[in-house]
Amino acid sequence: MAFGVDLVTFYHPSFWGVSDYAQIAALAGRDLPAFWNKLFDAVRDSGVRGVETTFSPFHWRDAVAAFGSAEAVATALTARGLTLASGFLVDLDREADLASAAAQARILAEARDYARFIRACGGGVMVVGMPCRRTFLLEPVRVVDLAMAAPLADFINRLGIETAREGVRLALHTEAHSVFCAPRDIDLFMLLTDPRYVHFCPDSAHIALEGGDPVAVAARHQERICIAHWKDATAGMPIDTVINAGIHDRHKPFFCPMGEGIVAWDRWADLIRARGDAMWSILELDAAPDPVAAIRAGHAYAGSLTC
Numbered sequence: 001m002a003f004g005v006d007l008v009t010f011y012h013p014s015f016w017g018v019s020d021y022a023q024i025a026a027l028a029g030r031d032l033p034a035f036w037n038k039l040f041d042a043v044r045d046s047g048v049r050g051v052e053t054t055f056s057p058f059h060w061r062d063a064v065a066a067f068g069s070a071e072a073v074a075t076a077l078t079a080r081g082l083t084l085a086s087g088f089l090v091d092l093d094r095e096a097d098l099a100s101a102a103a104q105a106r107i108l109a110e111a112r113d114y115a116r117f118i119r120a121c122g123g124g125v126m127v128v129g130m131p132c133r134r135t136f137l138l139e140p141v142r143v144v145d146l147a148m149a150a151p152l153a154d155f156i157n158r159l160g161i162e163t164a165r166e167g168v169r170l171a172l173h174t175e176a177h178s179v180f181c182a183p184r185d186i187d188l189f190m191l192l193t194d195p196r197y198v199h200f201c202p203d204s205a206h207i208a209l210e211g212g213d214p215v216a217v218a219a220r221h222q223e224r225i226c227i228a229h230w231k232d233a234t235a236g237m238p239i240d241t242v243i244n245a246g247i248h249d250r251h252k253p254f255f256c257p258m259g260e261g262i263v264a265w266d267r268w269a270d271l272i273r274a275r276g277d278a279m280w281s282i283l284e285l286d287a288a289p290d291p292v293a294a295i296r297a298g299h300a301y302a303g304s305l306t307c
Contacts, residue, residue, distance in 0.1 A: 001273060002087035003302060004050020004282050005043060005295050006229070007058035008147050011168035012287040015042075030276055032066035038196045040080050041108070046295035050085030050280050051077065052127065060087055060117045070120035077121065084121035085113055086171075086227055087282040089128040093178065098131060104155055108162050115166035125227045125280070126163050127173045128156075130180035130189075135243045152179070155194035160197030169203035169226050174217075176209035177243050183212040190221050200224040203284070204263045205231035205255055215267045228272050229282045230302060232261035250285050257294070258301045269305035 008079055016024050028035040035057065053060045067073045091110055092213055095103045119151055131152070142148070160170040172189065174181045178187050180250045186207075190200065200221050204214040206229075218225060233254050241250060259265060272281060283302065288294040 001277055001301055001302075002085070002280050003048045004052055004280050005046065005048050005291075006052040006054055006088065006282050006284040007039065008054050009059070009283075009285045009288050009291045009295060010039060010042065012289050012291065013029050014289040015291055027058050028062065028181040032057075032062060036063055036066040036076070040076055040082060042080055042292050043295075044080040048283060048295060048301050049082055050087055050282070051082055052086045052111040052282050052284075053084070055090045060114055064117065064142040070117045071177060073117075074121040081274075084118060084123035085282065086125040086127050088122055088173070089126055090113060090164070093129050093131050093175070095131075098155070099151065104158075108159065111159055111162050111170075115163040115250075117290060118168050119166055124167065125169050125171055125199075127171050127196060127227060127229075128159070129175045130178040132175075132178050132243050132247065136240045144185055146188075149179070149188050149192055153189055156189070156198055160194065160199075164197055169199045170197065171226050172208075173201045173229065174203045175259050176206040176237070177241065177247050180211075181206055181210045183207070183210075184216050186212075186217055186306045188221065190224065193279065195224055198215045198224075199226040201227045201229060201299045203229035203231060204268055205233040205261070206251075208233040208235075208262055209237045209251060209254055211236035213264075215264050218268070218271055222271060222275065225272070225275050225279070227280050228275075229284045230258065230268075230298070231284050232256050232258045232263045232265075234261050248286070255286055258298050265305055266299075 013019055015029055056062055064070055067076050091107045097103050149260045163170045172180055202218040207214040207217050211272055234256050237254055283295055283298045285294050
């Protein structure tokens with residue numbers, strides 16, 4: 001089984017010797033090549049071999065700016081024995097009016113460019129996060145029903161067609177507190193999207209945060225899994241958790257090292273292994289203070305399950 005890491009794992013001020021997130025961005029802005037060389041060196045030292053790009057300053061366009069071209073990014077990875085496993089598209093959750101034609105055109109164009117980058121760097125999957133739900137009972141109350149889901153699913157299908165034209169599979173990620181994480185919501189969007197163009201990236205911890213059984217959910221859609229995120233959680237989060245710009249920080253206290261939470265790892269590993277050894281498994285730890293050590297520990301634990 002092939003293991004990689006999402007670069008969000010390196011989004012902790014301690015790793016960069018600064019005091020907050022803003023200073024990480026400022027550090028990257030002052031010397032992007034040094035920033036990305038440190039990133040790639042750290043991934044190499046962690047023992048995994050795959051990289052998943054994500055939001056800025058770990059964005060694919062930041063990597064291109066650092067090295068000069070997609071081909072140069074691929075060369076920098078190869079020199080360290082690494083490859084691009086996948087790229088995470090964050091745009092759906094950051095667009096104020098996702099229903100507008102202009103917003104959809106922007107995202108489709110970004111996905112097309114991103115897919116070309118992924119292919120140039122040896123990858124074949126684009127993971128996409130879905131829009132957030134609203135806080136429980138916040139007025140006006142909005143529900144995830146067929147009327148809400150159908151137009152979004154139609155756009156996801158179009159997005160999957162666009163990336164498929166570039167040789168990249170689109171995989172929906174089960175982001176906690178999004179419209180695609182509670183077990184019923186996952187089933188709904190899996191039903192409404194075309195399996196030829198839209199695939200599945202289950203995230204064990206995020207499904208657990210929504211009170212679901214990660215193994216049961218992933219098993220129902222096993223044939224559509226093309227990549228998986230491995231992470232543990234201590235418990236489900238309260239239903240009235242506030243969902244706003246700080247939601248990702250609210251998730252962090254519920255995450256924990258693999259084997260210390262509620263994910264049934266033996267069953268999870270068996271399910272993912274059944275999809276084939278060539279599929280990437282992404283070890284993701286949101287903002288680890290010592291990411292190299294954390295990835296090494298997670299990699300060793302995961303390896304003990306898959307041998």
